[in-house]
Amino acid sequence: MPLIVQKFGGTSVATPEKIQAAARKAIRAQQEGNQVVVVVSAMGHNTDHLIELAKQVNEAPPAREMDMLLSTGEQVSVALMAMAVHRFGHKAVSLTGAQMGIRTDNSFTKARIKTISTERIRRLLDDGNIVIAAGFQGVDDDLNITTLGRGGSDTTAVSLAAVLRADACEIYTDVDGVYTTDPRLLPEARQMGQISYDEMLELASLGAGVMHNRSIEFAKKFNVPIRVRSSFSDAPGSMIVSEPESSTVPVCGAALTKDEARVTILGVPDKPGSSFEIFKRLADRKITVDMIVQNIGEGDLADISFTVPNEELKETLKAVKEAVSVIGATGVTHDDAVAKISVVGIGMAAQTGVAQRMFESLAVAGINIQMITTSEIKISVLVQRSEATPALRAVHQAFGLHLKPSDAKQWQIGQKPTNDLSASDIIERLRSSNMEQLTLLDISMVGDQARVTLSGVPDTPGLAEKVFKQVADAGVFVDMIVQSCDGYQGETSISFTVPEEQMDHCMKILKAMDYKFRKISGSMDIAKLSVSGIGLRSHTSVAIAMFKSLADSGINVLMINTSELRVNVVIDGKQGDLGLACLQKTFAASLL
Ligand code: ASP
Ligand code: MG
Numbered sequence: 001m002p003l004i005v006q007k008f009g010g011t012s013v014a015t016p017e018k019i020q021a022a023a024r025k026a027i028r029a030q031q032e033g034n035q036v037v038v039v040v041s042a043m044g045h046n047t048d049h050l051i052e053l054a055k056q057v058n059e060a061p062p063a064r065e066m067d068m069l070l071s072t073g074e075q076v077s078v079a080l081m082a083m084a085v086h087r088f089g090h091k092a093v094s095l096t097g098a099q100m101g102i103r104t105d106n107s108f109t110k111a112r113i114k115t116i117s118t119e120r121i122r123r124l125l126d127d128g129n130i131v132i133a134a135g136f137q138g139v140d141d142d143l144n145i146t147t148l149g150r151g152g153s154d155t156t157a158v159s160l161a162a163v164l165r166a167d168a169c170e171i172y173t174d175v176d177g178v179y180t181t182d183p184r185l186l187p188e189a190r191q192m193g194q195i196s197y198d199e200m201l202e203l204a205s206l207g208a209g210v211m212h213n214r215s216i217e218f219a220k221k222f223n224v225p226i227r228v229r230s231s232f233s234d235a236p237g238s239m240i241v242s243e244p245e246s247s248t249v250p251v252c253g254a255a256l257t258k259d260e261a262r263v264t265i266l267g268v269p270d271k272p273g274s275s276f277e278i279f280k281r282l283a284d285r286k287i288t289v290d291m292i293v294q295n296i297g298e299g300d301l302a303d304i305s306f307t308v309p310n311e312e313l314k315e316t317l318k319a320v321k322e323a324v325s326v327i328g329a330t331g332v333t334h335d336d337a338v339a340k341i342s343v344v345g346i347g348m349a350a351q352t353g354v355a356q357r358m359f360e361s362l363a364v365a366g367i368n369i370q371m372i373t374t375s376e377i378k379i380s381v382l383v384q385r386s387e388a389t390p391a392l393r394a395v396h397q398a399f400g401l402h403l404k405p406s407d408a409k410q411w412q413i414g415q416k417p418t419n420d421l422s423a424s425d426i427i428e429r430l431r432s433s434n435m436e437q438l439t440l441l442d443i444s445m446v447g448d449q450a451r452v453t454l455s456g457v458p459d460t461p462g463l464a465e466k467v468f469k470q471v472a473d474a475g476v477f478v479d480m481i482v483q484s485c486d487g488y489q490g491e492t493s494i495s496f497t498v499p500e501e502q503m504d505h506c507m508k509i510l511k512a513m514d515y516k517f518r519k520i521s522g523s524m525d526i527a528k529l530s531v532s533g534i535g536l537r538s539h540t541s542v543a544i545a546m547f548k549s550l551a552d553s554g555i556n557v558l559m560i561n562t563s564e565l566r567v568n569v570v571i572d573g574k575q576g577d578l579g580l581a582c583l584q585k586t587f588a589a590s591l592l
Contacts, residue, residue, distance in 0.1 A: 002035070003036075004036055005038075005039060005161040005164070006039070006170045007041075007154065007156075007157035007170065007172060008022045008039070009154075009172065009173045009174070010044050010046070010047070011044065012041075012172050012174065013041065013043050014043055019081055019084050020087075023092075025231070026092075026130050027130070037121065037130075037133055037166070038130060038132045039133045039135045040078055041136065041153040042076065043080075046073040050069050050073055051070070053069075063108035066109055066147075067111075067145050070109075071134070071137040074096075074135050074136050074153070075096055078094035081132045082094040085132070091127070092129055092130040092131070093131060094133075095120070095133055097134055097138040097145070097156070098137075100120065100121060101115075101120065102156070103116070103138060103139065103140070103141070106141070111138060111140070111148055112437075113155070113159055113435050113436050116435070121164065135152065135156040136148050137156075148214070151211075152212060153212075154171060154212035158226065159215075159435065161226075162218055162219075162221075162222035162224050163430060167414065168225065168413050169225065169227070170226075170227045170237075172230070173210070173228060174230065174231070175210065176229065176237060177192065177230075177235075178195050180253045180401040180402070181254045181396055182255075185392060186389075186396055188402040189396070191238060192238050193245055193404075194240070194244075194410060195238060195239075196240075197220035198377060199252050199253065201220070202378050202563060203344050204216055207255060214436065217534050218435075220242075220534055221435075221439060222426055222430065223417055225415075226239065226241075227240075242419040242421075243417070244345070244347065245405060246407050246408055248406075248407055250348040250354045251343045251344065251354065253343070253344050253401065254343045256341055257342070258339045259311070260290075260339055261310045261336040261338065263307075263317065263334045264303055264305040265320060265331075267331065268302045268329045269328055272553075272554050274302075274327050274329075275304065275551075276544070276548050278304065278320065278323040278327070279292075280544055281320070282319050283544045285316075285319055287312045287316055288308065289307070289308055290380075290562075291305075291382065292306040292561070292562060293305045295453075295484035295493045307338070338370065338383065338384060340383075341362075341383060341391045342379065343358055343395055344378045348377060349376045349377055355468055355478065356468035357399065358379055358395055358399075359464045359465035361395050361397065361398030362391055362395070362465070367383055368459065368460060370383060370492075372464065372483035373481070373483075374481045374561065375563035376563065378563055436535070438533065438535055438536075438590045439534045441533045441534070441591075442530070442531075443529075443530070443584050444580075445577075445579070446527070449498065449499060450500045450503035450526060451522055451570060452497075452498060452503070452510070453493060453495040454467065454517045454520055455491075455517060455521070456518025457491060457494055459492050464483060464494065466513070470513060471506060474505060475502075476502045477499055477502065478497070479496070479498065480495075480496060480497045480528070480561055482494070482495045495559055497526070497528065497570065500524055524573075525572065525573035525574065526558065526570050526572065527571055527579065527580075528570050530568045531566065531583060531587060536562070536565065537562065543560075545586055545587070546567055546586070548586075549585070549586040550582060553579070553582050555578065556571065558571055
């Protein structure tokens with residue numbers, strides 16, 4: 001019999017009537033011939049209220065007791081949901097995380113799932129029950145109650161769908177599906193029919209709220225197709241699956257992260273270990289760092305810029321000041337009025353001129369780009385916060401995101417994914433005694449890339465656009481782009497990598513531009529080292545471990561970029577093999 005997991009978020013169970021409506025959806029699915037597992041969140045804003053309550057008793061409540069408290073929110077909803085099913089004459093049994101055998105580690109308030117036992121759920125299902133599962137919670141080895149982090153019910157739902165090998169996982173929420181950007185910001189945003197795991201992961205980590213990041217990591221690891229749909233209508237919603245909606249468009253979505261702050265460390269001695277000294281201090285404080293950009297040093301000094309959430313700025317500056325005195329950097333600047341605009345799409349990996357199109361749309365809108373980073377499927381720029389919405393609109397329009405792609409696909413339930421994950425791979429992964437552990441898929445080196453650096457680029461609108469237009473028009477394939485911020489006297493520098501054989505051509509074009517840069521330099525002798533896998537950003541330790549491993553072997557990092565899928569560093573080509581060996585050793589245990 002087909003099995004379906006349905007998850008109802010807080011707004012979908014906010015009142016007794018809504019609980020009844022959700023119960024009816026579950027009953028309908030059962031009557032259609034499915035076994036049904038329902039995962040529920042706490043009612044409405046109950047979790048927020050519980051946190052509030054705790055704070056009134058103790059400003060800094062112990063994490064263990066916090067989980068004891070927060071888990072009650074979901075316990076209320078599962079009981080009520082089961083009662084609602086009974087009232088309509090059907091059988092249901094509610095279960096807490098512990099009763100379902102969801103084992104987690106013991107990192108209270110952000111626990112990770114290790115194993116889930118399915119026997120009890122299966123038995124109840126086989127007896128004709130709808131199983132009502134409490135989201136967001138589990139137990140550790142000592143039977144302490146744990147929670148999975150805010151929004152964690154999504155992760156419960158997808159992980160149950162994975163272990164039960166469910167035919168569908170439906171996430172019922174208060175929006176109709178996944179949009180090309182937040183429709184509250186841009187009414188012209190379009191609801192997508194489907195989106196790939198990788199794209200959704202990037203968008204989710206950029207704050208495109210719809211789902212808990214870790215739930216998408218689960219879905220990707222175990223090939224669970226997810227349908228996001230409204231609990232208040234019968235509209236089909238959006239599928240999150242292995243394949244993108246279109247195989248021709250370069251970009252599928254855009255996101256705005258409004259409350260960012262930028263920090264720049266000036267005059268960092270360009271030698272092994274500097275990045276590690278900085279970022280380990282941030283990781284120790286659990287600060288989420290994004291958009292790390294290191295420009296190529298002039299003399300022996302480099303500038304390192306990165307962004308953090310605004311609310312973590314104070315703590316960040318403290319950590320950074322410590323690092324500055326240890327490494328002997330010359331100073332720190334910061335700006336708390338910036339916003340990050342990103343575009344995401346699997347299609348951009350295979351096309352030229354995508355970055356240029358984004359930069360052009362911003363230049364036309366007169367918006368200055370302060371910082372740039374790119375990864376295989378994402379380009380992010382930093383702009384002044386007051387220009388954030390116009391910037392998002394310009395970019396959304398430039399990629400025609402409001403229009404349905406002409407080759408748009410629509411995933412059908414039961415459809416076979418085309419990724420190379422076989423049923424036996426999945427069963428192997430399900431056997432793991434640590435389901436959410438970091439999973440690395442590949443550690444590799446690309447040696448045939450060259451680096452180009454433009455120094456003395458004035459920080460004004462339109463220059464990045466000019467540069468990348470020339471380069472794209474000449475058919476040069478640009479990979480990593482990094483523009484740093486706030487360098488010498490309002491100037492910035494732009495570095496990027498191109499295929500070795502296009503380097504000379506690229507330099508000629510840049511030298512022939514009517515704009516004269518202070519310096520155009522480059523190197524054929526670079527190596528790009530990549531670590532790719534699932535959960536690279538929720539496991540923040542990866543980038544740190546990478547810096548440490550390279551620093552320990554005396555290898556200097558020249559450029560860095562990070563995404564959900566991959567962390568890339570560019571190093572001196574002569575040290576490529578050594579660097580690769582270091583990383584393979586460091587990550588041997590996580591490699592699948
Ligand atoms: N109730 C929890 C929260 O509000 C879990 C969830 O809703 O997914 O974060
Ligand atoms: Mg929620």
